[in-house]
Amino acid sequence: SQQGEEDPQALSIQEGENATMNCSYKTSINNLQWYRQNSGRGLVHLILIRSNEREKHSGRLRVTLDTSKKSSSLLITASRAADTASYFCATEKGGGNKLTFGTGTQLKVEL
Amino acid sequence: KAGVTQTPRYLIKTRGQQVTLSCSPISGHRSVSWYQQTPGQGLQFLFEYFSETQRNKGNFPGRFSGRQFSNSRSEMNVSTLELGDSALYLCASSLLTGDTQYFGPGTRLTVL
Numbered sequence: 001s002q003q004g005e006e007d008p009q010a011l012s013i014q015e016g017e018n019a020t021m022n023c024s025y026k027t028s029i030n031n032l033q034w035y036r037q038n039s040g041r042g043l044v045h046l047i048l049i050r051s052n053e054r055e056k057h058s059g060r061l062r063v064t065l066d067t068s069k070k071s072s073s074l075l076i077t078a079s080r081a082a083d084t085a086s087y088f089c090a091t092e093k094g095g096g097n098k099l100t101f102g103t104g105t106q107l108k109v110e111l
Numbered sequence: 112k113a114g115v116t117q118t119p120r121y122l123i124k125t126r127g128q129q130v131t132l133s134c135s136p137i138s139g140h141r142s143v144s145w146y147q148q149t150p151g152q153g154l155q156f157l158f159e160y161f162s163e164t165q166r167n168k169g170n171f172p173g174r175f176s177g178r179q180f181s182n183s184r185s186e187m188n189v190s191t192l193e194l195g196d197s198a199l200y201l202c203a204s205s206l207l208t209g210d211t212q213y214f215g216p217g218t219r220l221t222v223l
Binding site for chain 2: 008030031033040041042043044045048058088090092095096097098099100101103104
């Protein structure tokens with residue numbers, strides 16, 4: 001079963017715009033990870049944020065975590081066509097490396 | 112460092128057959144996890160192995176099994192294949208518990 005939902009399910013923007021994706025989850029977590037997937041290929045790790053962190057940055061990516069609301073957001077600034085992909089959040093509750101994935105957001109960046 | 116590798120990349124089987132998929136983790140990683148991805152159910156956790164022991168297991172029938180060898184390489188086996196087992200099977204490795212998981216390219220299994 002999936003831990004939570006991602007919102008929106010699909011997002012279409014123009015190159016240069018910012019893209020924001022949201023993830024909600026149901027139970028307490030140890031960490032939350034964001035991944036990118038291109039056309040049914042393997043998952044590429046983007047950022048890991050731990051439960052005691054509120055915000056992390058990596059290049060054009062910014063992730064926030066609100067444990068009181070059980071939600072996270074991924075912001076991609078100055079989007080490029082190459083950012084077109086599906087984005088998934090995944091939570092880890094502790095006790096091992098079991099990830100529970102969200103439903104994903106399909107991002108399309110148009111030229 | 113080489114990334115996570117999975118073999119084979121594509122596989123076609125018929126109902127009732129069995130299949131074995133292989134995963135080689137990043138050198139030094141002792142944790143290997145397996146996931147199934149389908150359009151209907153999304154990404155679902157199958158099991159995790161750490162130092163040759165199964166540490167976590169998802170909600171899959173007993174037809175799905177796995178093992179890990181002393182060199183951390185892992186295999187998963189699906190017996191008595193069903194049409195619904197058609198999926199992308201992803202393997203991930205991690206250095207530490209609660210750390211980043213690095214995924215392989217996946218094995219695309221088609222059951223006819």
